Amino acid sequence: MLKTEHLSFRYSQQSWIVHDLNLSLERGEVVGLTGPSGLGKTTIGKLLAGYLQPTQGKVTCDGQPLPNKGYCPVHLIFQNPELAVNPRWQINKILAEGQPPSADLLASLGIHQSWLSRYPHELSGGELQRIAVARSLNSHTRYLIADEMTAMLDANTQALIWQVVIKYAKEHEVGILVISHEAPLLKRLCNRTIDLSTLIYQNTALK
């Protein structure tokens, strides 16, 4: 289980962005996270994947703290894939960084062989996002944080990517947190959805 316990976070001395948050995500579960812009969804995603350290409280992955080095079992996929890849590496090298994806997985995501010798700037946004997704779906990944992962893609590419990701997650018991503003997408994909505004309201009301 991926879990936050009394998780709080603020950027420097600013006010709390995340305060006393208790969330959990089981392996194989698909959970949505939604809420108005600026409320802290991306920040929570970064905390869950170890990109940011909690100011207070903790994040555990299957009972253990997140590792300080090596491959993190919680993998974060951003809306903009160009921010997540080394622009000087060929796609082949980017894919080999974790554990090279199988030919079947590449084919199911519609990744062409000819893309593999190109550099990130030589692919479209949608093509590069498929590469980022293929890289994330490896046996070291136990939880996937999909932060507006398909928000910039056309409907067909969006459907293709989600179909592959959900199938993989079911087969390999990967838990997914889907961060999105798109209610129909969350309804279609998720077992349950956490609305951050409701959660914050409840937290405040309890104090």
Ligand SMILES: Nc1ncnc2c1ncn2[C@@H]1O[C@H](COP(=O)(O)OP(=O)(O)OP(=O)(O)O)[C@@H](O)[C@H]1O
């Ligand atoms: N590096 C940073 N330094 C200071 N403040 C930041 C930093 N990153 C984000 N913030 C602030 O933290 C708050 C939460 O941002 P975050 O990106 O987590 O929100 P969000 O809910 O994901 O928003 P959106 O739906 O627009 O993507 C915002 O007020 C934002 O301005």
